[in-house]
Amino acid sequence: MLLAVVLCNCKSEPKHEYGSTISINTEDIQNGKLIFEQKCSHCHNFKKDAIGPNLSGITKEVSEAWIKEFIKNPFKMISQKDPRAKALHQKYKTFMPEFSYLSEKEFDELLSYMNSYLKKKASGNNNFEDVIDNPIKDTLVNSKDNAHIEFVAQVPASSKNGQLARINKLACTTNSGRVFINDLRGMLYELKDNKPKLYASISRYHNSFIHEPGLGTGFGSFAFHPDFSENGLFYTAHSEKLHKTKADFSLPDSIPVKLQWVIKEWKSKDPKSKVFEGSIRELLRIDFVTIMHGIQEITFNPHSSKNDSDYGMLYIGVGDGGSVAYGFPKIALHGGAQVWGTILRIDPSGSNSDNGKYSIPKDNPFVNVNKKNKEVWAYGLRNPNRISWNEEGQMYASDIGHNIVEEVNIIEPGKFYGWPIREGKFLVDPYGNQSLAYPLPDNDVDFGVTYPIIQYDHDDGSAISGGFFSNTTPFKGKYIFGDIPEGTVYIADPSETNTEKRNIKKLNIVFKGKQTDFRQLTNKRRIDLRLGQDCDGNMYMFTKADGKIYRMINE
Structure with missing residues (x-):
């Protein structure tokens, strides 16, 4: 959770009194640790700034009452122009979810754990000169186009607290056109x-399945084989708690493993x-150093035919696992030799992989390259959360940024997309303060970076929700996507290849004949917007805040 608190002195409450009444009982601290790992660790740690600020020493700088009130309702305090809340929101440009459902005992235990980190450590050094204060100066404007939407369905609640339904992906079966949607909690x-009719449950078949802690932990993605109507095959990506099963792609013994992500093949009778x-069988398993940035996308190329080499090849978007934000940048900075921060491409029907459970397509870019990972299709991505293709067969992937830029890339085999030494078209320092942007170096060409076709900075959003190409008027050929926390919907024309031309505009949302937005529709400040597309090309928008699904319609 994004605990936006400013470290400041206050005359009415002397600094040395902060935290004096917080329990130091060992049991309270351990209980608080569990709460922190489940609710907070996706955005915070006690070493350096991440999605939210470094929290080491916070209980000695800010009052207990203030921290509790902010956790309960952050938007309320920001809207009331509380100086601490306002300042950190301006810096991190995103809202944390509300946690008003936590009990007073849980709040006290959480503070006990936070209070065990007394000394605030440096958030990272500034190792370069010429910091860019505002990477992209001009802000996005509204387009003149309206996206008319209609209500489609309400997904059943999977929890009484927090997000109603953690719906994450909507996709279809190629031949029959059946439409499916998943909930991160396993459905x-x-x-x-x-x-919505329940088709399958991850937890029913996997005792080690977990859907917390973390915003992306759980049943991350699914994909139906192009021949599903004949062979009954589909694939899932889900997270599991660490156990005795050794990962196919493991981390060095010196690096702690938080959880594993697993790709499974399901065969329907x-x-x-x-x-x-x-029946169900495992294809591969990957270790991750944190709960962040696992596997949020697996998919097949919907435009491939049986005569194409791409037919039946499974693409897997693998995040950096939060490795860079948590002090392990070498996990992501591997030059294509590892799987973290990549898009993988495998053939589930073969068996020439190291584990014998799938094969490496012979046209993968690194099949015959030493010291490269043969499964890797492209690398240098932080958190590739959605992959789609245009009608010309070009592959696009959205990549969620850290604190600077959100981006969409045209994916080509063997290319390096910059992370963790680039974010968008800016230099970042993976060993220093990753919240700072710098100009590209004079020898930039030597790094071989492929830059995004679409980008926007955190003045206009904070986490891209990858989109799809419309094949219907009035948006034919345009790329429609959104921002996860803000709930804003964007439209872009990728043919305008110069990102400085700002080829992105905000799309107006119209529901029941009235212009609106997803904040009004959900009555929430944090929206958690996702987009999907069925086999007829219809575009869907859905929100975790209330579990509702909408479909774009022509008016």
Whole structure:
């Protein structure tokens, strides 16, 4: 959670009194640690700034009452122009979820754990000169175009607290056109007559499955094989707690492992069945150093045909695992030799991989290259959360940035997309303060970076929600995407290849004939917007805040 607190002195409450009443009981600290890991560790740590500020020493600089009130309702304090809340929101440019459902005992235990980190450590050094204060100076403008949407379905609540339904991806089966949507808490639903029907449950078949802690932990993604209607095959990505099963892609013994992400193949006995029944096998397993940036996307190329070399090849978007933010930049800075921060491409039907459970496509870029990972299709990505193709067959991937830029890249085999030494078209320092942007060096060409086709900075959002290409008027050929926390929907024309031309505009949302936005529709400040597309090209927008699904319509 983004605990936006400013370290400042206050005359009415002397600094040395802060934290004096916080419990130092060992049991309280341990209970607080569990709460922190489940609710806070995705955005915070006690070593350096991440998505939110470094929290080491915070209980000695800010009052307990203030911290509790902010955690309960951060937007309220920001809207009331509390100076501490306002200043940190201006710096980090995002909102944390509300945690008003925590009990007073849980708040006290959380503070006990935070209070155990007394000395604030440096957030990172400034190792370069010429810091760019505002990477992209001009802000996005509204387009004149309206996106008319209609309500489609309400996904069942999967929790009484926090996000109602953690719906993450909507996709279809190629031949039959069936539409499915998943919940990070483990459910896969089919949308039938605008009603979600449970098709499969991850937790039913996997005892080690976990969907917390973290904003992205759980049932991350799914993909149906192009021949699903015949062979009954589909694939899932989910997270599991660390156990005795050794990962196919493991971290060195000196690096702690927080959890594992697993790719599974499911084979339905009857592809036409309304509920899954069949067999499951594991394809691969990857270690991750934190709960962040796991596997949020697996997919097949929907435009490939049986005569294409790309037909039936599974693409896997693997994040950097939070390695850079948590002080392990070498995990992501590997030159294509490892799997973290990459897009992988495998053939699930083969067996020539090291574990014998899939094969390496012979046209993968590093098949015959020494000291490279043969599964890697592209690398240098921080958190590739959505992959799509345009009608010309070009592959696009959205990549969630750290604190500077959100981006969309045209993905080509073997290319390096910059992370963790670039964010957007800016230099970043993976060993220093990663919240600072610098100009590109004079010898930039020597680094071989491929830069984004679309980018925007954190004046206009804070986490891109990857999109799709519209194949219907009035947006035919345009790329429609959004921002996860803000709920803003954008439209871009990738044919305008110069990102400085600002080829992105905000799309107006119209519901029931009235212009609105997703903050009004959800009555929430943090939206958690996602987009999807069915096999007819219809675009969907859905929100974790309330579990509702909308579809774009022509008016």
